[in-house]
Amino acid sequence: MEFHGVIFIILFSLVLVLESDGFPMNDLINKLPGQPDVNFRQFAGYIDVDENVDGRSLFYYFVEAEKDPMTQPLTVWLTGGPGCSSVGDGFASVGPFIVTKDVHGLQKNLFSWNKVSNLLFIDSPIGSGWSYSNTSSDYDNGDDATNTILLTFMQKWYEKYPVFKSKTLYLAGSSYAGHFVPNLANALLDDNKQSKQSKFNLKGLALGNPMLRNKLDDLAKFDLFFFREMINNSLYNQIKKECNVIDEDNYFFNLKVVWSATCKNLMEQAILVAFKTDANNYFPLKLFDIFRDPCAENEQDLNLGKQVVELITEVDMCSPLRAQCYFNLPEVQRAFHGNRTKLSYRWKGCFTANFKYNKADMDLDMLPALKKLLQQSIPITIFSGDQDGIIPAVGTLDHLKKLAEELNIKLTKEETWSFRNQDGGSKYVFGDLLTFLTVKGGNHHVTASRPSQALDIFTNFVINWMH
Incomplete structure (x- = not known):
């Protein structure tokens, strides 16, 4: 009996070690279908964001940094729409994998941001990706409700991953994340002022083609x-x-x-x-x-295994569609611990049928939110593809000049920035905290159309901004 008791204690201790490294092992992804071998861990699951466990719940995907994750920062990625899945977007932009041409496998993303940071993708607002609520009115989203839920998510995610509580935190995203990211950043800083417990160690923002003044x-x-x-x-x-x-x-x-x-x-x-x-x-x-x-392929042909078009340009315009096909595979949904509600419709990268968003909020002015962050010494880096016709770089530059004028910040640098000894685009530096870069050949999705430049910007202008 004594021997069995010792064995039990050893096994129990091993379980404690597994759980006590600050990671919820129930959310560990063993391996995604068709995934190449990697040396970092992935986690995915739900964070219930209200007292009623079956009420509102946001889906997340967390990826460790490739090297020394415990010494690297944490970066939250939110995509726009509003109504697009940040998790799905990760498989066509800054995440560790890109979906293969046959849509049943994955290949390594050579320009994933997890080369320099841990990454957390959040499906937000309610109705995006696999995030849901049992209350139908929660699908009528707006900026304030989205931000309140995201703040609760971050508080509860840190409870689930306590090892990240003190780590350097960056918030990043694209398009309508020009609303989501600054709003969340201000909410985290306000929470820091009110909370006597752990603080969100926010160190900077990175925004791609952000909607600021629609x-x-x-x-x-x-x-x-x-x-x-x-x-x-x-x-x-x-x-x-x-x-x-x-x-x-x-x-x-x-x-x-x-x-x-x-x-x-x-x-x-x-x-x-x-x-x-x-x-x-x-x-x-x-x-x-x-x-x-635009992508000439369609989901039906991809599902049948047809590769309709050869890649003509150096940019794969069909990567979001391939991700959508991949996320609809039952074995993929099981591996992700996703689709808890057993959706009655196919997973979509953007704009499911029941998703709604307050149109008035889309037109709101985001300069006051950016202004408040700069006044609290939070660095902001914005990058825009010069081929984007949805939120053109020329308009974003005008917004930032207006913001700098209101803060009495001077334009201290206006020059080209170099990427691999070539012209990467234009760079505008306002004071010490605000940087704007245009990206040559980048479209509305810079992280997909110019992924190597996007990683370079994130590494050198966001993480290493002080150096």
Whole structure:
């Protein structure tokens, strides 16, 4: 009996060691289907964000850094939409794997951000990816509710992963994450002021093609078309004249302004001229990348194992679609511990049928949120692809110049930045804390279209900003 008692104590001690390294082993992913061997761990599962366990729950995917994870920072990645899955986006952008052409396997992402950081992907808001609520009204999302739930998620995630409580934290994301990330950053800092317990050790933000002032971004499309000689001087000047109802100084007060019928007609005409097409043949996804064609493949063909198109450019425009196919494989969902609610519809990378978002919130001014962060000495790095027609870099630069003016921060550097001894794009540095970079050849999804440059920016301008 004594011998058996010793064995029991040893086994019990081993279990304690497994659980006491600060990781929930129930959420450990043994291996994803078709995944190459790697030397880092992956975890995925749900964080229940209210008292009712079956109420609201956000799905997450956590990846350790490739080397020495306990000495590396933690980076939270939130994608936009609003309504896109950050977890799914990770498999077409900054995560450790990219879905293979046959959509049943994975290959290593040579430019994953887990080379320099631990990564946490969160499906947010409710209704994105595998995040859900049993209350139907929770699918009517908005900025405030999303932020409240994300703050609770972060508090509870740290309880589940206590080893990360004191670690350096970065928040990053793309597109509508221009709302999510600054709002969450301010919520974490406010929580630090109120909490007597552990603090969120927030050290910086990284935003790709962020939506900051949506109505002005709409107008900036036509600045981009004009500068790229896609529309002529006459049409451009007509738009500037007829659509001149919003300006940088009065953005907040002009939120409810609607474009006149003449303005709308001119905008529609300019888009058709820019893409040399007519209304019947115009494809809105062209704005995602003004020079590359959208993905020509479809999910049905991919599921049948067909590879419809050879990769013509150096950018794989179909990687998000392939990720969508991969996430619908039953064995993938089991490996992820996902789809707890057994969805009655196919998993989608963006915009499931029951997802809604407050349109008024989409037009909100995010400069005050960025201003508050800069005033608390939080560094912000923003990067934008110069081929993005959804949120053009020219508009983002105008927003940041306005922000710097309000804070009385001077533009201290304006130069090209170098990537592998070549011109990577333009760099604008405002004071000590705000940096904006354009990325040559990057589209609305810089982390997918220019992944090596995105990793370089994250490493050298975000993590190593002080050096």
